[in-house]
Amino acid sequence: MVNKFDNQSPHHVVIVGGGFGGIHAVKTLNIDNIKVTIIDKRNFHLFQPLLYQVATGILSPADISSPLRSVLSKKKNTKVLLGEVCDIDPQAQKVFVGEEVIPDDTLIVAIGTKHCYFGKDDWEKFASGLKTVKMQ
Numbered sequence: 001m002v003n004k005f006d007n008q009s010p011h012h013v014v015i016v017g018g019g020f021g022g023i024h025a026v027k028t029l030n031i032d033n034i035k036v037t038i039i040d041k042r043n044f045h046l047f048q049p050l051l052y053q054v055a056t057g058i059l060s061p062a063d064i065s066s067p068l069r070s071v072l073s074k075k076k077n078t079k080v081l082l083g084e085v086c087d088i089d090p091q092a093q094k095v096f097v098g099e100e101v102i103p104d105d106t107l108i109v110a111i112g113t114k115h116c117y118f119g120k121d122d123w124e125k126f127a128s129g130l131k132t133v134k135m136q
């Protein structure tokens with residue numbers, strides 16, 4: 001087995017997603033001779049547990065969003081890339097962000113979750129249309 005950490009060029013860890021999982025991964029990767037690229041389709045980290053307070057007007061959206069570059073500014077080996085990952089090739093160890101191809105030695109996918117209405121698509125339409133419902 002080849003130990004990639006023995007190479008002259010630093011081991012490249014690519015993390016997709018700058019949510020709780022991605023940020024935790026960056027902060028715990030305290031290993032010499034690695035470089036980290038974290039990619040997110042948004043340029044900010046969203047603190048989701050306080051979304052309710054934004055929805056109810058107690059906080060503004062800016063109170064629960066922090067620019068990823070600021071959050072990770074002390075991590076000198078870490079580059080923050082804004083872009084949506086559209087594909088990954090685990091065999092070739094490549095991540096695709098639009099036209100850009102990013103090679104990785106280690107890939108961490110931390111893209112969160114998506115809601116599911118268990119085949120009841122109408123429920124989603126109803127939920128997203130709630131804001132237009134007029135109260136009598």
Ligand SMILES: Cc1cc2nc3c(=O)[nH]c(=O)nc-3n(C[C@H](O)[C@H](O)[C@H](O)COP(=O)(O)OP(=O)(O)OC[C@H]3O[C@@H](n4cnc5c(N)ncnc54)[C@H](O)[C@@H]3O)c2cc1C
Nearest residue numbers: 017018019020021022040041042048049051084085111112
């Ligand atoms: C309203 C609400 C309240 C919550 N309250 C709590 C709580 O009190 N306590 C608790 O422990 N948990 C709580 N949670 C759950 C918690 O927020 C999630 O478990 C946590 O955010 C998941 O972290 P994650 O890193 O997996 O995903 P996320 O935090 O969702 O991060 C995923 C990131 O990946 C990025 N991404 C997705 N797809 C792509 C792509 N293709 N290319 C590039 N980037 C991409 C997204 O932009 C996002 O930044 C709450 C969630 C919600 C919605």
